[in-house]
Amino acid sequence: MAGGWLGGERVHLARCASTNDEASRLARAGAQHGTVVTADEQTAGRGRRGRSWHSPAGDNLYLSCVLRPDIEPLDVPPIALAAGVAVSDAVNAAGLETSVKWPNDVLCCGKKLAGILAEMSTHDQRLDYVILGIGVNLGNQSFPTELAARATSISLEGGDDDPTRFTERLLPCLEDTLDVYAAGGLGAIAPRWRERMHEGLLRIDVAGDAIEGMPRGIDDEGALLVEDAAGARHRIVAGDVELVGWLEAS
Ligand code: BTN
Numbered sequence: 001m002a003g004g005w006l007g008g009e010r011v012h013l014a015r016c017a018s019t020n021d022e023a024s025r026l027a028r029a030g031a032q033h034g035t036v037v038t039a040d041e042q043t044a045g046r047g048r049r050g051r052s053w054h055s056p057a058g059d060n061l062y063l064s065c066v067l068r069p070d071i072e073p074l075d076v077p078p079i080a081l082a083a084g085v086a087v088s089d090a091v092n093a094a095g096l097e098t099s100v101k102w103p104n105d106v107l108c109c110g111k112k113l114a115g116i117l118a119e120m121s122t123h124d125q126r127l128d129y130v131i132l133g134i135g136v137n138l139g140n141q142s143f144p145t146e147l148a149a150r151a152t153s154i155s156l157e158g159g160d161d162d163p164t165r166f167t168e169r170l171l172p173c174l175e176d177t178l179d180v181y182a183a184g185g186l187g188a189i190a191p192r193w194r195e196r197m198h199e200g201l202l203r204i205d206v207a208g209d210a211i212e213g214m215p216r217g218i219d220d221e222g223a224l225l226v227e228d229a230a231g232a233r234h235r236i237v238a239g240d241v242e243l244v245g246w247l248e249a250s
Helices: 019-028 078-093 163-184 186-196 244-249
Strands: 010-013 036-039 061-067 099-101 105-108 111-123 126-136 202-206 209-218 224-227 233-236 240-243
Touching: 010 019, 019 036, 019 061, 019 111, 019 126, 061 163, 078 099, 078 105, 078 111, 078 126, 078 163, 078 186, 099 186, 126 163, 163 186, 186 209, 202 224, 202 233, 202 244, 209 233, 240 244
Parallel strands: 010 036
Antiparallel strands: 036 061, 061 126, 099 105, 105 111, 111 126, 202 209, 202 240, 209 224, 224 233
8 A cells, every 4th residue: 555645545436437537527626635546447548649548347557646746837747757657667566577658658568558648737827736647458458459569468468467456556656756756856757767768769750740760868858869860869849759660560
């Protein structure tokens, strides 16, 4: 069990549209910092860039936290980087090696195992709350055709896929990395993220332009640094980042 502020209040639902929506509803009603919502199934689970998140009933993790950090809205996106480090640590504790891919993926054997979606609510340009949503493929034995080449689960990779044990491992890791971020900013998280960074060739689509290159870490603002074949460095603040292996496979 997490012994601190994260998960002191917990809500578990058999089914909901999205745990991010449920957590957001609770936040609007005054839920405290650290409230955690989980579900067995999501009927409209969502990911970044308007994508859906495959959320069948069964042994996967769909978890959202209500966070009320004392930070500016501009400082919210790195929370997803910090969460990636925490998820990576929890999966390692479940017996698997992992890497992180900017901005919000956790990979195992080069395939996506988990995704993170941080959404915020602001009032008069001040941060009201953040909903940090985490989806981890624990027990999936198969995926829809369009995901099959790029997605995996803890079960498929031979790790400990028990949802209760995984959640109890994840919450302390998450609490720790969020505390480190709150105290030291991105500078305190960046080295931990860099250690876990997936080293494969990336293709990034930025407003219709494609860049291919190797990841070289993140800078002090959380932007991804990429070096192309000509040695030119690119700083990526937004865009669709895919492993070149995924593109070949799709
Ligand atoms: C991504 O990889 O694009 C992010 C996926 C985030 C999925 C999680 S599952 C729990 C929470 N509820 C949602 O609807 N989305 C997040």
